[in-house]
Amino acid sequence: MTEPRHHPRKRYGQHFLEPVWARKLVAAIAPQPGDAFLEIGPGTGALTRPLAASGAPVVAVEIDRDLVARLAAELPPNVTVLSGDFLALDVLPILFGVLPQQPAARARTGEPTGGSALWRVRVAGNLPYNVASPILFRLLELQKATGAFADATLMLQKEVADRLLARPGTKDYGVLSILVQLEAEVTRLLALPPGAFRPAPRVRSAVVSLRFRPPTVSIADPALLERLVRGMFTRRRKTLANALKPLAAEFGVSSEGALAIAGIAPSRRPETLQLTELSRLVTVFASAGR
Numbered sequence: 582m583t584e585p586r587h588h589p590r591k592r593y594g595q596h597f598l599e600p601v602w603a604r605k606l607v608a609a610i611a612p613q614p615g616d617a618f619l620e621i622g623p624g625t626g627a628l629t630r631p632l633a634a635s636g637a638p639v640v641a642v643e644i645d646r647d648l649v650a651r652l653a654a655e656l657p658p659n660v661t662v663l664s665g666d667f668l669a670l671d672v673l674p675i676l677f678g679v680l681p682q683q684p685a686a687r688a689r690t691g692e693p694t695g696g697s698a699l700w701r702v703r704v705a706g707n708l709p710y711n712v713a714s715p716i717l718f719r720l721l722e723l724q725k726a727t728g729a730f731a732d733a734t735l736m737l738q739k740e741v742a743d744r745l746l747a748r749p750g751t752k753d754y755g756v757l758s759i760l761v762q763l764e765a766e767v768t769r770l771l772a773l774p775p776g777a778f779r780p781a782p783r784v785r786s787a788v789v790s791l792r793f794r795p796p797t798v799s800i801a802d803p804a805l806l807e808r809l810v811r812g813m814f815t816r817r818r819k820t821l822a823n824a825l826k827p828l829a830a831e832f833g834v835s836s837e838g839a840l841a842i843a844g845i846a847p848s849r850r851p852e853t854l855q856l857t858e859l860s861r862l863v864t865v866f867a868s869a870g871r
């Protein structure tokens with residue numbers, strides 16, 4: 582007996598990708614031997630199936646229990662479906678518990694084995710647009726704590742993709758651009774029209790690739806950087822001297838003084854700061870806090 586049709590749930594941001602676009606996305610991901618995938622939000626499996634067809638192990642986290650039950654019954658054995666909220670799940674121990682000891686391709690070459698660390702773990706997902714930013718921040722948090730991921734290929738609302746790619750001095754540059762660009766090389770892979778999904782969303786979409794690498798500038802205190810940029814960008818139209826006042830007061834310094842030591846003009850706006858300048862500013866505040 583065939584299952585009744587799944588009715589897309591708005592609260593989970595369900596817009597399912599048409600197969601032709603799913604194949605394009607998987608071609609852009611280009612799975613290689615030794616890759617293992619963590620998929621966020623497999624939905625009805627549009628991406629999961631072509632990813633799994635490459636032979637790679639896929640661990641897919643889905644919040645909608647109805648979809649989990651269907652997927653688990655339909656997908657090939659190299660897919661493990663986890664039921665839960667990606668934001669709440671401690672996904673890495675499960676992922677590494679599921680992966681076989683070593684990738685078959687490397688086992689054949691006789692390279693030394695080292696357990697699941699030999700897998701190149703890649704993230705993929707057509708993200709639910711309503712929680713895309715928290716999912717991105719969670720991915721960054723996991724990456725900073727473990728360095729587990731090689732890259733992430735993510736479908737996002739076009740405006741969010743623009744923010745990830747934005748350069749200093751542009752209107753899209755902000756917290757997301759800074760925190761993501763610190764950890765990854767970001768590139769745009771595809772642009773998609775609303776008609777690429779069922780039901781069609783009201784927004785346009787884009788696929789970005791985040792290639793993780795060590796930060797290009799050293800940050801004395803990463804948690805302080807996050808506090809600093811979040812504080813600054815809630816006052817993005819103000820001058821830096823004004824935007825930094827609340828944080829400076831907490832540290833018992835003057836914002837003008839901190840900016841002078843960091844060699845940054847107090848009249849500039851938050852959105853003009855390069856990563857190197859942010860790094861200097863964090864160092865100044867970190868030493869003031871000691």
Ligand code: SAM
Pocket residue numbers: 593594595596597598599621622623624625626627628642643644645648665666667668706707708709710712
């Ligand atoms: N990957 C499928 C596709 O491309 O057709 C579905 C994409 S749909 C835009 C987003 C999927 O993420 C939905 O299946 C939704 O139920 C799931 N989802 C939403 N919030 C989630 C969360 N916090 N954790 C895990 N999955 C979530």
